[in-house]
Amino acid sequence: LLIIRILGLGGWIRSEDYKRSPESFASRLVARTANPRFRGREERGERGVQRDEKMSRERGRRAVLLPPQETIDKLEKMANAGNFYEAQQMYKSITARYAAAERYDDTLDILQSGASVQLKNGQVICGAELAVLFVETLVKGKIPCSEETLGRCGGGDLNLAPKGLLKTLHPLVEFDGLGEMVGIESVSFLGARWREELGYDRIRKIYMEFPQISMPQQLGDDDDMQKLSEALVAAKTRVESCSSFLKAAIKWSAEFGPHKYGSPEIHVMLAEYIYSQSPELDMSKVSICFVRGNNPEKFASTLVNFMGKCYPGEDDLAIARAVLMDANKLMDELKRQLQLNQLDLPDSDLMQFIGYLLQTLExxxxxxxxxxxxxxxxxxxxxxxxxxxxxxxxxxxxxxxRRGGLQGMFGDIFKMMGGEAMA
Structure with a gap:
C-alpha cells in the first residue's frame, strides 16, 4: 500500500486486489506503470513538484521577517538569561531565513551580534560557529573584502572629522582662518588615524570578543594540576575555534579581496592569537602569519617576547626563521626593540650567518x-x-x-658519477 501511495496509483488499483492475489496484483502493477498514459501523468507530477518547490522558495523570500534589531534584542536577551543552546539554534534558523530571502546585510548584523553575545558569555564553540557562519554569509552574498568590512571606515574623509578630535589625534595640527589644516607634515597619517578612530567593525570586532586568558604559572598540589589540565583543554579549544573563524575569513578575503594570500590584517590577528593563547606554541606558524601580515613592529615585539621565555637554542632559530621569511625592515626593527628592552641578539653561528646573509643580499x-x-x-x-x-x-x-624533483635527482646522480670518474 505504501508503494501504491508513493507512485500515486491508489485510484488505479484497488487495495483489495492485493489481498486476494499478491502475484496477480504485482503483474498488473507492472503493466499499469508501463502504460504511456501513466508515464505522462508521472512526468506532469515531476513538473508539478518542481513548480511547488519554486513557489515555496518564492514564498520564503516574501515571508514576513521581524526587523533585524528586534530579532537581535530578543535573542540577546535569551542568551544572557543562560539559554545558550536555545539561542544558538534560533540564531542559526532565523539567519538561514534571512539569507534565503537574500537579506545579507541583516543576516550579517544578527550573526555578528550572536557571535559577540555568545563569546562574551564564555560560549566559545557557539560563538565561533556563528562567526564562521558570518564569513560564509560574506561569501554567499559575494561581499567584497574592503576596509569597512575588515574594520575601518572606507571613506575616512578628514573634512567630516571634528576639529577637536583631529587635535587629539595629532597635537601639531592647526587650522588657518579658512579652516584649512596646517602644521602637520603628513595628512595621510592623520587620515589613517581618523579612519581608525571611526571604529573597528565586523571581522575585527568579532575577533576581539574571543577570550584571551593567561595560563596558570605556579603549580602546587593536585588541585592545581587539575586546574592546569582544564586550562590546557580550554586554551586548545579557544585557539582551534578562533583559528577556524580567522582562516575562513582569510580564505574569503583572498577570494574577494586584492591580496593573493588574504588580508594582511587578518593574518596579524591570527598570529597574535596563536602566540598568546596556544598551549603548544609553534613559532613557525606564528612567523608565517606575521610574514603575510603588515605589521613588522608587532612581529619584532613578539620575537623579543619569545626570546625572554623560550628554551636555550630556540631564540636564534626563531629569529633566523623570521628573517629568512621576510628580511624587509624586520631585522632593523628587531634590533631597535632589543635595544629598548636592554637585550642582545643571541651570540651564535646562526646569527652570524643571518648578518652576513643580509649584507650579501645588498x-x-x-x-x-x-x-x-x-x-x-x-x-x-x-x-x-x-x-x-x-x-x-x-x-x-x-x-x-630551483631544481625540480627529477632535475635534482639527476643532478645528484651526475655528481656521484663525476666523483667516481675523478677517483
Missing part, C-alpha cells in the same frame, strides 16, 4: 651567498625549513632556478 653577490651556505651548513641544517627558504632567496634575489 651586494647582489651570488658566489658569496653560496660560500655562506656551505660554511654555515651545520647551523642551517638545524631546521629543514631553512634550505627551502634559502632556495627561495636564491631564486628571488639572484635568479637561480
Amino acid at each position: 651586494r647582489d653577490a651570488l658566489p658569496l651567498f653560496r660560500i655562506l651556505r656551505q660554511k654555515y651548513k651545520p647551523s642551517i641544517d638545524r631546521e629543514s625549513l631553512f634550505d627551502e627558504l634559502l632556495d627561495e632567496i636564491a631564486e628571488k634575489y639572484f635568479g637561480v632556478r
Whole structure:
C-alpha cells in the first residue's frame, strides 16, 4: 500500500486486489506503470513538484521577517538569561531565513551580534560557529573584502572629522582662518588615524570578543594540576575555534579581496592569537602569519617576547626563521626593540650567518651567498625549513632556478658519477 501511495496509483488499483492475489496484483502493477498514459501523468507530477518547490522558495523570500534589531534584542536577551543552546539554534534558523530571502546585510548584523553575545558569555564553540557562519554569509552574498568590512571606515574623509578630535589625534595640527589644516607634515597619517578612530567593525570586532586568558604559572598540589589540565583543554579549544573563524575569513578575503594570500590584517590577528593563547606554541606558524601580515613592529615585539621565555637554542632559530621569511625592515626593527628592552641578539653561528646573509643580499653577490651556505651548513641544517627558504632567496634575489624533483635527482646522480670518474 505504501508503494501504491508513493507512485500515486491508489485510484488505479484497488487495495483489495492485493489481498486476494499478491502475484496477480504485482503483474498488473507492472503493466499499469508501463502504460504511456501513466508515464505522462508521472512526468506532469515531476513538473508539478518542481513548480511547488519554486513557489515555496518564492514564498520564503516574501515571508514576513521581524526587523533585524528586534530579532537581535530578543535573542540577546535569551542568551544572557543562560539559554545558550536555545539561542544558538534560533540564531542559526532565523539567519538561514534571512539569507534565503537574500537579506545579507541583516543576516550579517544578527550573526555578528550572536557571535559577540555568545563569546562574551564564555560560549566559545557557539560563538565561533556563528562567526564562521558570518564569513560564509560574506561569501554567499559575494561581499567584497574592503576596509569597512575588515574594520575601518572606507571613506575616512578628514573634512567630516571634528576639529577637536583631529587635535587629539595629532597635537601639531592647526587650522588657518579658512579652516584649512596646517602644521602637520603628513595628512595621510592623520587620515589613517581618523579612519581608525571611526571604529573597528565586523571581522575585527568579532575577533576581539574571543577570550584571551593567561595560563596558570605556579603549580602546587593536585588541585592545581587539575586546574592546569582544564586550562590546557580550554586554551586548545579557544585557539582551534578562533583559528577556524580567522582562516575562513582569510580564505574569503583572498577570494574577494586584492591580496593573493588574504588580508594582511587578518593574518596579524591570527598570529597574535596563536602566540598568546596556544598551549603548544609553534613559532613557525606564528612567523608565517606575521610574514603575510603588515605589521613588522608587532612581529619584532613578539620575537623579543619569545626570546625572554623560550628554551636555550630556540631564540636564534626563531629569529633566523623570521628573517629568512621576510628580511624587509624586520631585522632593523628587531634590533631597535632589543635595544629598548636592554637585550642582545643571541651570540651564535646562526646569527652570524643571518648578518652576513643580509649584507650579501645588498651586494647582489651570488658566489658569496653560496660560500655562506656551505660554511654555515651545520647551523642551517638545524631546521629543514631553512634550505627551502634559502632556495627561495636564491631564486628571488639572484635568479637561480630551483631544481625540480627529477632535475635534482639527476643532478645528484651526475655528481656521484663525476666523483667516481675523478677517483
